[in-house]
Amino acid sequence: MDGLFKNPFNRSGADGAGAGSPEPAGKKRRTVLVKELRERDRRRMLKHFLALDDSDRLLRFGTVLPDEQVEAYVARIDFSRDTVYGVYNRMFKLVAVGHLAFAPKEQSPGKVVTEKDRVAEFGVSVSKSARGLGMGSKLFERAAIRCRNQDVDTLYMHCLSSNQVMMRIARKAGMEIEREYGEADAYLRLLPANPASMLQEAIEEQVAKIDYTWKANARAAARLFSFKK
Template identity: 70%
Template structure:
């Protein structure tokens, strides 16, 4: 397991890479009010991206059905908004009861499966990894010790995330299953998740208010 997944978020955000400061990636829990923007994000994915995210090129109707069926009371959905308040990445953490095939891996009552998509304009910033980190810490803090990912073997982004996290990967007939065993929660993991969400909510509020102000000024100028 990669220890960087669970380090202090303030220290992580201050890291430098290649002498340059990378843009801060703040991951926020998505709720019912974000469903419309989630749908827009998925519908904007190109066919090749839909194939990698869903395992097949889903038509718009099936994507709409998928988004409408997401149960926020059961699953967790995380997202990243860019500076113009556009949802550019979505990570879906789906929980399910442990079945017989998972009995050898965990004794917990639930397991979790993670899927992620990042808009083309936001790639190369480590957003997918940040979403995975947030999903992993949430699992830890909610008594889930096994996190799964299922994807096509050709999905280089997901394979990179899995290898970086130290996940055990099994490939079969062009598909790959990966799982990560998570340590139990502790005060540090609880604090980390709370801080991550508080910073993300503050960022979300500032961007939403700025967007509302720009719209208001636009309407005001339009009346003159």
């Protein structure tokens, strides 16, 4: 498949979002293309979450969710209310998922003071093989831009305070972090939307869509050719 189809956005290693030349030794940061997921991605989302081991499920959900509850969580995701982001690798495998859930401010999970109608909560997971490539950070960044453009000024994240990587992402973003009993609540105050934030979101989604279509078609074609042989 490699020689036949060359994705113009493919520039990083096997599990990189835009992979071209393999980089097995030491993972290099490259462009991460984050796409909004839809109903048709639900099956792949489930596969991604079910592949998380117990320690990752604990970090992601705050408890070691058994498979049935993971299935129920994925089945409940409402794409018309929330925004779910994903990163597909060059083999068209979903390797990262970020769930941005919106809720009325009265139902805010934390001690949030805002004049806006809604707040947002973000949860993220990256497959083990794709970690350290900047996907977690990029998913968070996309979620923050979405909040701005949706007139939401408070982005909230709950995680274990032992989760060094997530703490790093939160600190990098300038989040205010409150720790209690081994858990941490992180808040980000966001600026209002402006033409640049609107344009950034639109362009990033457009580029990710083209990349997604390319990878989906390449995968379908590869399957067809291997079937015909």
